[in-house]
Structures are given as C-alpha cells and as structure tokens.
Amino acid sequence: MNPLTPVHLGFTAGDVAVVTGAASGIGRATAVRAAQQGLSVAAWDINQSGLDATIEQIGDLVPTVGILADTSDRVDVERALAASAELGTLRHLANVAGPPATADLTFDEAILKSLGSMRLMVDRWLAPGAPDGATLVNVASVAGNVVGTNSDWYCAAKAGIVGYTRHLAAYRTAEVRANAVGPGMVDTPRLGGFAASDVGQRVLQRIPLHRMAEPDEIAWVILFLLSPLASYINGAFVPVDGGWTVTQ
Numbered sequence: 001m002n003p004l005t006p007v008h009l010g011f012t013a014g015d016v017a018v019v020t021g022a023a024s025g026i027g028r029a030t031a032v033r034a035a036q037q038g039l040s041v042a043a044w045d046i047n048q049s050g051l052d053a054t055i056e057q058i059g060d061l062v063p064t065v066g067i068l069a070d071t072s073d074r075v076d077v078e079r080a081l082a083a084s085a086e087l088g089t090l091r092h093l094a095n096v097a098g099p100p101a102t103a104d105l106t107f108d109e110a111i112l113k114s115l116g117s118m119r120l121m122v123d124r125w126l127a128p129g130a131p132d133g134a135t136l137v138n139v140a141s142v143a144g145n146v147v148g149t150n151s152d153w154y155c156a157a158k159a160g161i162v163g164y165t166r167h168l169a170a171y172r173t174a175e176v177r178a179n180a181v182g183p184g185m186v187d188t189p190r191l192g193g194f195a196a197s198d199v200g201q202r203v204l205q206r207i208p209l210h211r212m213a214e215p216d217e218i219a220w221v222i223l224f225l226l227s228p229l230a231s232y233i234n235g236a237f238v239p240v241d242g243g244w245t246v247t248q
Contacts, residue, residue, distance in 0.1 A: 008037065008038075009037055009223060009224060009227035009228070009229050010227050010228040010229050011034075011037050011038055011039050011092075011226075011227055011228070012038075012091070013038035013039070014038075014039075014040060014088050014089075015039055015040065015088060015089055015091040015092065016039065016040045016041070016042055016084060016085075016087045016088045016089060016090045016091060016092070017030075017031075017034040017039040017040070017041055017042070017091070017092040017093070017094060017226070018042045018044065018081075018084050018090055018092070018093045018094070018125070019031040019034060019041060019042070019043050019044065019094045019096060020044045020045070020069075020071050020094065020095055020096050020097035020121065021044070021045060021096035021097030021098065021139075022041075022043035022044055022045050022050075022051060022054050022066075022096070023043075023045035023046075023047035023049075023050025023051045023053070023054060024045075024047070024050050024054075024188065024189050025186065025188030025189060025215050026096055026139065026183065026186060026188065026215045026218045026219060026222075027043075027045065027054075027094070027096040027097065028050070028053075028054045028057070028215065029214075029215035029216045029218070029219035030094050030096060030218075030219040030222050030223065031043045031054055031058065031094075032054065032057055032058055032219075033216065033219045033220065033223055034092075034094070034223060035058045035061045035062045035064065036061065037223060037227075038062065039062065039092065040062050040063040040064065040087040040088055041058060041062060041063075041064045041065075041087075042064075042065050042067060042080075042083070042084030042087060042090070043055060043058075043064065043065070043066045043067065044066075044067045044068075044069045044071065044080055044084075044097065045066075045068070045069075045097065046068065046069070046070055046097075048066075048068050051066040051067075051068065052066065054066065063087050063088075064087075065083060065084065065086070065087060067080045067083055067084065071095075071097045071117040071118075071120065071121055072112060072113045072116060072117040072120065074120060074124070077120055077121060077124045078124055081124055081125060089131050090125060090131065091131050091133060091134055091135070092134070092135050092136070092226045093121065093122070093125055093134075093135075093136040093137075094136075094137055094139070094222050094226065095118045095121055095122070095136060095137065095138045095139060096139045096222075097117065098113070098114040098117065098118075098139070098157070099113050099114055101143070101149060101151040101154040102151075105153065107152060107153045107156075110153035110154070110157060111153060111156065111157050111160070114153075114154075114157035114158075114161070115156075115157045115160040115161055115164065118138050118161055118164065119164060122136065122168065122176075126172075126175050126176060130174075130175035130176055133228070134175060134176040134177070135176065135177045135178075135225070135226045135227075135230075136168075136176055136177075136178050136179075136226070137178075137179050137180065137181055137222045137225045137226055138161050138162075138164070138165050138178070138179075138180045138181075139161075139180070139181050139183065139218075139222070140158045140159075140161040140162050140165075140180045140181065140182050140237065141154075141158040141182050141183060141184075142182045142183070142184050142239050142241050142244070142245050143155050143158050144156060144157070144158035144159035144160075144162075145158060145159055145162050145182055145237060145239075146182065146239060146241075146245040146248075147245055147248055158182075161180060162180045162182070162237045165178050165179065165180040165235065165237070166235050166237075168235075169234045169235025170235060173234065177230075177231070177233075177234050178234065178235065179225045179230070179233055179234065179235065179236045179237075179238065180236070180237045180238070181218060181221050181222055181225065181237075181238050181240060182237055182238065182239040182240065182241070183213065183218050183240050183241065184207070184212075184213065184239065184240065184241025184242060184244045184245065185203065185204075185207065185212040185213065185241070185242075185244065186212055186213045186214075186215060186217075186218060187212040187213065187214055187215070188215055206244060206247055206248075207241070207242045207243065207244040207247075208242060208243035208244070208246075208247060209242035209243060211242070212242075213240060213241070213242060217240065218240050221238060221240050225238070
C-alpha cells in the first residue's frame, strides 16, 4: 500500500508521541507516520536492530530517540519515560507492544506481559501529572473481543485491554482520552508466510477484502484516535479487520 500524503491531523509540532513495539509492524508504521505528522517520536522496543531501522527510516524529519525497554518492567519503563521526556512534552501514547499469541508463556506471565504492561505504561506515564490534551491508544485485537482464538491467554489479555481502556475513559477522563484499536489479520513479521499457507488462504477468503491489512492501515487509525480530530471519541473499541469479523 502506498497511501497518498494525508491531511494533517492537527497535532502540535514538537509534542512527543511515545510508541511502544516500534521495531517492526504496526509500531514501526505508527512511529514513522507520527513523525510525518510533526510529532517528536520516542520509539521503544526490546529489539535493538529493529529500533535502529525505525529510527533510520524516520531520519532527520523530527527529533527522535530509540529506547531499548521492556514495557512489563517498571524500572525499564521509568528509565525510558525519563529519556523520552528529554524530547519534550509526552502528550501521546501508542501502547502497541505485547507478546505474540505464539509466545511460550504461562497464562499468568502472559497476562502480565500484555495487559499488565499496558497498565504499567499508563500509570507511570501519568504519575507525575498528565499533560493537557493527553491521549492514548491501546492496541488490542479482534481476538477476545469479537472472536475467540486457540490461545486462552491471548483472548483474555486482549479483552482485558479493552476493558481497561473503558475504565480509563470512564474514570480518568480528567487526565487522558483513551481508546483501543482491534486489528484483525495484519501483514507483519509475526504473520510472515501466513497468507501463502493453506490455512492462510482459507482465512483470507473469509475476509471481504480478501487480504491482510498493511501496518499503515492500522497506524493511521491509531494516529487519528490520538489526534485532536478525534476529540470526542473516548472509550471506543475500533476493529480494523477488513470486515472479517462481521462475516463470522
């Protein structure tokens, strides 16, 4: 996909977007497109080489920092937030990072690394006092919210992320405007080769658009929800799945 240059979404140039999971896929696309919108970008991940590639792609467009950090580790999160704040006001948070459904984790470990990490990010980000106009988007999934999958913890965690987002929207509105995005099948390294497999072909035939999403197609939804143009959207869960789940 080669999208046309979009209309500016109304961000204040120089504000900082913290993007977790920025080394590849949806996170990388979100970081790059945020930079093109004039936001300074604090890109976080546990993959140094992937982070380097993201920072290289952004180039000198805006002030940017790549930070190696585990979002489920409080010390890492606090250190990374302090480093990110050197860029400016941390106005926006794209909570993208989380383990894949195939991760070899116990149920409890997985919940902490997915749902728990997002709560940790939000709590530590807002702890010093929320900046005016703070916004966040938590990346969940259609799994657990619209359809079930074979991984029990993945479904539970993704449903929990949406429930947590609704809590933020209802009870922490004075601090932050919060929404969640639910991607369906996305053409990222995690699903490398899937579309060409027999199972992948069967799944794609059930998606009305007959293809997976490009990471950009999720990133633009995230950025819209973070932006001033979405100022009256709060507590929403937005599936971005090409119509897949309405056909199930």
